[in-house]
Amino acid sequence: MSDITATEYQRKAAETAIFPKEKALEYLTLGLAGEAGEIANKAKKLIRDGADREDYHAKLNAIGHELGDVLWYCAMLAKEVDMNLGRIMDDNLDKLADRKARNRLQGDGDNR
Ligand SMILES: [Mg+2]
Numbered sequence: 001m002s003d004i005t006a007t008e009y010q011r012k013a014a015e016t017a018i019f020p021k022e023k024a025l026e027y028l029t030l031g032l033a034g035e036a037g038e039i040a041n042k043a044k045k046l047i048r049d050g051a052d053r054e055d056y057h058a059k060l061n062a063i064g065h066e067l068g069d070v071l072w073y074c075a076m077l078a079k080e081v082d083m084n085l086g087r088i089m090d091d092n093l094d095k096l097a098d099r100k101a102r103n104r105l106q107g108d109g110d111n112r
Helices: 006-014 021-049 056-080 085-101
Strands: none
Touching: 006 056, 006 085, 021 056, 056 085
């Protein structure tokens, strides 16, 4: 399943979306932050323990698995706000390409 589209992923991910729907925005936002926190903690431990340990690559792989959890929450949050995940990905790439063309990749603010 290496070539799944964003739309397919979003549809399949929804099959495992079991949570209180009346609190969907809160639940999904907290879940996304929690999974991002799991990545941050694993990255912190990699920095602490160094790259020369024999379990280094296994720990990198574990971060990859957490990225999947982040992706699930992104897909479900996108669905919650009635947006297609692929459209969000396209829009983001367009935004970044525009910033690059205008030499505005660095700096602050959502509307650079
Ligand atoms: Mg996780």
